[in-house]
Amino acid sequence: MEKNIKEILKQVRLIDIRTRRLATDALAGQFHSMFRGRGMDFEEVREYVPGDEVRTIDWNVTARAGRPFIKKYREERELTIVLAVDVSASGDFGSTAHTKREIEAEIASVLALSAVRNNDKVGLVLFSDQIETFVPPRKGRQHVLRIVREVLSCQPKRRGTDVAHALDFVNAVTRRRAMVCVLSDFQSAGDPAHMLSALRRSLRMVRRRHDLVALHVNDPRERNLLQVGLLTMEDAETGEMIEIDTGSAGVRERFAERAREQDQRLERALRGESVDSVEVDTSVPYLPVLIALFRSRRGRRR
Numbered sequence: 001m002e003k004n005i006k007e008i009l010k011q012v013r014l015i016d017i018r019t020r021r022l023a024t025d026a027l028a029g030q031f032h033s034m035f036r037g038r039g040m041d042f043e044e045v046r047e048y049v050p051g052d053e054v055r056t057i058d059w060n061v062t063a064r065a066g067r068p069f070i071k072k073y074r075e076e077r078e079l080t081i082v083l084a085v086d087v088s089a090s091g092d093f094g095s096t097a098h099t100k101r102e103i104e105a106e107i108a109s110v111l112a113l114s115a116v117r118n119n120d121k122v123g124l125v126l127f128s129d130q131i132e133t134f135v136p137p138r139k140g141r142q143h144v145l146r147i148v149r150e151v152l153s154c155q156p157k158r159r160g161t162d163v164a165h166a167l168d169f170v171n172a173v174t175r176r177r178a179m180v181c182v183l184s185d186f187q188s189a190g191d192p193a194h195m196l197s198a199l200r201r202s203l204r205m206v207r208r209r210h211d212l213v214a215l216h217v218n219d220p221r222e223r224n225l226l227q228v229g230l231l232t233m234e235d236a237e238t239g240e241m242i243e244i245d246t247g248s249a250g251v252r253e254r255f256a257e258r259a260r261e262q263d264q265r266l267e268r269a270l271r272g273e274s275v276d277s278v279e280v281d282t283s284v285p286y287l288p289v290l291i292a293l294f295r296s297r298r299g300r301r302r
Contacts, residue, residue, distance in 0.1 A: 011102075011105075011152050012145060012148050012149050012152060015105060015106055015109050015148055015152075016109065016145060016148065020113060044072050045058050045061050045069045045070065045071055045072065046069065046070060046072055047067065047068070047069055047070075048062075048067075048068035048069060048070050052070050053070070056070040056071050056072075057069070057070050057071075058070060058071045078119065078120060078121070079115070079118070079120040079121070079178070079179060080120065080121045080122075080123065080137050080174070080176060080177075080178040080179070081111065081112070081115045081120055081121070081122045081123070081137070081178065081179045081180075081181065082122075082123045082124070082125065082137065082170055082174055082178050082179070082180045082181070082210075083108045083111060083112065083122065083123070083124050083125070083147065083181050083183065084125045084127065084163075084166050084167070084170055084180060084181065084182045084183070084184075085104050085105075085108055085124065085125070085126050085127070085151055085183045085184075086104065086127060086128075086161060086163070086166075086182075086183060086184035086185060086186075086217075087101065087126045087127065087128055087132055087151070087154045087156045088127075088128040088129070088156065088158070088159060088160055088161040088187075088236075088237055089128075089156070089159040089160075089236035089237050090161065090185055090187045090236045090237050091104065091185060091217075092236065093219055093221075093222070093236060094219060094282060095219050095220065095221040095282075095283075096219065096220070096282045096283045098282055099282070100185055100217045100218070100219060100282060101151070101152070102152070103217055103280060103282050103286060104151060104183045104184075104217055105148055105151040105152050106286070107183060107215060107217075107280065107286055107290070108124070108147060108148065108151055108183060109144065109147070109148045110287075110290065111181060112143075112144040112147050112148075113141070113144055116139060116140060116141055116143070116144055119139065120139070121137035121138055121139050122137055122138070122139075122143065122144065122147060123135055123136055123137035123138075123174070123178075124147045124150060124151075125166055125169060125170055126150060126151065126154050126156075127161075127162070127163075127165065127166035127169070128156040128157070128158040128159065128160055128161060128162070129158050129159075129160035129161055129162040129165065129188075130157070130158050130162070130165070131165070131166065131169050132154055132156045132157065132158075133150055133154060134169075134173065135147060135150060136173075137178075159236065159237045159238075159239075160188065160189055160237045160238075161184065161185075161186070161187055161188045161189075161237060162188065163182065163184055163186060163188070163199055163202070164195075164198040164199045164201065164202040165202075166182070167180075167182070167199075167202035167203065167205070167206050168202050168205070170206065170210075171202075171205055171206050171209060171210070174209075174210065177209060177210055177211070178210050178211070179210065179211045179212075179213070180206055180210045180211065180212045180213070181213050181214075181215065182212070182213070182214045182215065183215045183217060184214075184215075184216070184217065185216070185217050185218055185222075186199075186214075186216055186266050187237070188237075189235070189237050189238050192262070192265065196265060196266070196269050199269055200269050200272065200273055203269070203270070203273040203275055204273050207273060207274060207275065212275050212276075213275070213276050213277070213278075213293070214270055214275050214276070214277040214278075215277070215278055215280055216263075216266065216277060216278070216279045216280065217280045217282065218279065218280070218281060218282070219281075219282045219283070220281060220282070220283045222259060223256060223259040223260075223263075224252070224255075224256050224259075225244075225246045225251070225252045225255050225256075226246060227246050227247055227252065228246050228247075229245070229246060229247050230243060230244075230245055230246070230247075231243070231244055231245075231246050263279075276293065276296075276297060278290075278292070278293050
């Protein structure tokens with residue numbers, strides 16, 4: 001994605017204007033509902049009363065006092081959000097008004113602005129099949145603009161995708177419990193069974209320490225072909241070229257079926273590791289999808 005600095009800054013300004021209102025209006029009051037497993041800080045002990053959770057009894061204080069006391073906690077007010085954004089070559093594809101990379105940048109901006117509005121820290125990991133950029137978590141609106149600029153301007157050194165490697169990196173550099181949001185099309189070259197096995201292992205490791213959400217960004221033409229006759233297609237990540245006859249109903253159906261199978265395998269992997277996930281279609285507004293995700297997680301916390 002070759003762009004000069006002037007074009008990138010223009011895009012950053014447009015995204016900032018478009019997403020600032022979403023973060024402050026549409027998502028106001030809902031952002032923290034997304035966090036299912038926020039950390040807890042010890043506050044004090046108090047005497048046990050019937051109905052208190054038995055598991056919160058402080059046995060040391062109870063033994064000294066001769067009557068039961070419980071530990072009282074409060075939720076941490078400061079959170080850390082880590083955005084892991086896929087910048088592999090397949091993200092530059094777009095059959096609608098925006099590429100997948102541009103949609104990822106907008107969603108990252110909305111999440112980051114919402115976090116900053118709640119006085120939380122935001123970090124960024126850009127990845128292909130290697131780690132391309134790491135921005136440690138910080139606060140502030142200028143930091144958010146830097147995150148958007150990094151997503152849009154990144155010229156990855158590699159073309160492939162390795163979500164598992166990115167998750168392992170996040171787990172290694174993020175010490176305190178955090179909210180990890182992965183934005184990717186989850187398209188990887190190589191053996192699908194091996195890739196999914198590695199992905200599930202990494203998902204499991206991250207879930208042990210952090211809260212994890214996956215946003216699966218896709219383009220409608222990656223699932224359904226238009227009937228336009230002979231079409232030469234290039235795999236953005238491997239460079240492989242193939243020619244297919246989109247005039248054949250059988251070819252179009254097999255293409256759609258293969259895409260469905262890939263989506264189902266990914267969905268089973270995410271669900272199997274208890275990872276909340278949503279699909280983001282570049283042809284459909286993403287805000288309702290984010291709001292639905294926030295509300296579903298809030299409902300489960302209650």
